[in-house]
Amino acid sequence: MNDRILLAHGSGSKLSHDLLEKILVPPISNPLLARMDDAAVFELAGKLAFTTDSYVVNPIFFPGGDIGRLAVCGTVNDLSMSGAEPLYISLALIIEEGLEIAELLRIIQSVKDTCEEAGVQVITGDTKVVNRGKADKLFINTAGIGSIHRGLDISGSNARVGDKIILSGGIGEHGIAVMSQREGLQFSVPVQSDCAPLNKLVADMLRASKKINCLRDPTRGGLAATLSEFARQSDVGIIIEEEKIPLHDGVRGACELLGLDPLYIANEGKLVAVVSPDDADRVLKAMKRNKYAGAAAVIGEVTAGHRGRVVMKTKIGASRIVDMPTGEILPRIC
Secondary structure (H helix, E strand, O other): OOOOOOHHHHHHOOHHHHHHHHHHHHHHHHHHHOOOOOOOOOOOOOHHHHHHHEEOOOOOOOOEEHHHHHHHHHHHHHHHHOEEEEEEEEEEEEEEOOOOOHHHHHHHHHHHHHHHHHOOOEEEEEEEEEOEEEEEEEEEEEEEEEEEEEEEOOOOOOOOOEEEEOOOOOOOOOHHHHHHHHHOOOOOOOOOOOOOHHHHHHHHHHHHHOEEEEEEOOOOOOEEEEHHHHHHHHOEEEEEEEEHHHHHHHHHHHHHOOOOOHHHHHOOOOEEEEOOOHHHHHHHHHHOOOOOOOOOOOOOOOOOOOOEHHHHHHHOOOOOEOOOOHHHHOOOOO
16 A cells, blocks of 8 residues: 555545555454444444534644544543443544555554543444545544433533532643644643543442532533533533642643633543532542542532622632633634
8 A cells, every 4th residue: 555645545446445454444343343334233222322523633643642532532521421331433534635544543543542441342434535735634523322321311401509510630731732732832841631531430420429410521612611501501600719620730831821721721531520519529539539530629519699600719819700712712622
């Protein structure tokens, strides 16, 4: 094969079949995918969750991850935020002519490694090649299916007055890592993306308590957008405390230098949970035992006042409204 992707790799010719059979399928092969039919056929029963997402991050490799890991984690996490156990995902690639085969292999290996970590399988997919200059090397679309245990109801509209807000760790790491790689910035304290599959963390939390009312991973728009969505969906107020929000020193320094607010910076390996006050301590302890939530903390609570709004108590004792972000904070971070 050539060492770069050609338009002919997307033409349905022998090169297309070689791309599938020699590059894309072997690392992620499993019995369902190996059939190579136009649709995967499988059996599921009970309550299901289904999600889809697309990934256009620039650059496709960044500190702590790449577009392949990002795609798997994003879909696994979207399923997990409904309380589902992720099972199967699809993988569709839109490849720019000229992409190095070696880079594509790195990404597929990353997909394989992340799928193994999360315990999911790629069971169907698609590949298209577009002209040079029509994509930034590679775009990925994924869809995922997961099963939800009977009686479980987790939704952004389920927050109740008195519930505690738990954050699984430091915010802003993904957005700062991608931006620093894209812009060639170096900070005294390096920052890596937090990109991670969170399904096993969620499973740990649900074993500790079923009184988890809301879950969400604060991706685009960051923590501010997620909390604002909860407040509006549930028609409640939310109060958080700035000093209780975990923040990596490198993120803090980068935000101070660049004039950015970490509340609005994207994350790809963190979650926000709204938990009944009776079980908040139990859930927090379970989270802290997981490698992706060692810095988890209760950062606030749900209130009856200022419905539909989020208010933050600052370190100097003042209060500020934390509203939805407007415009684009950091372009192309997922």
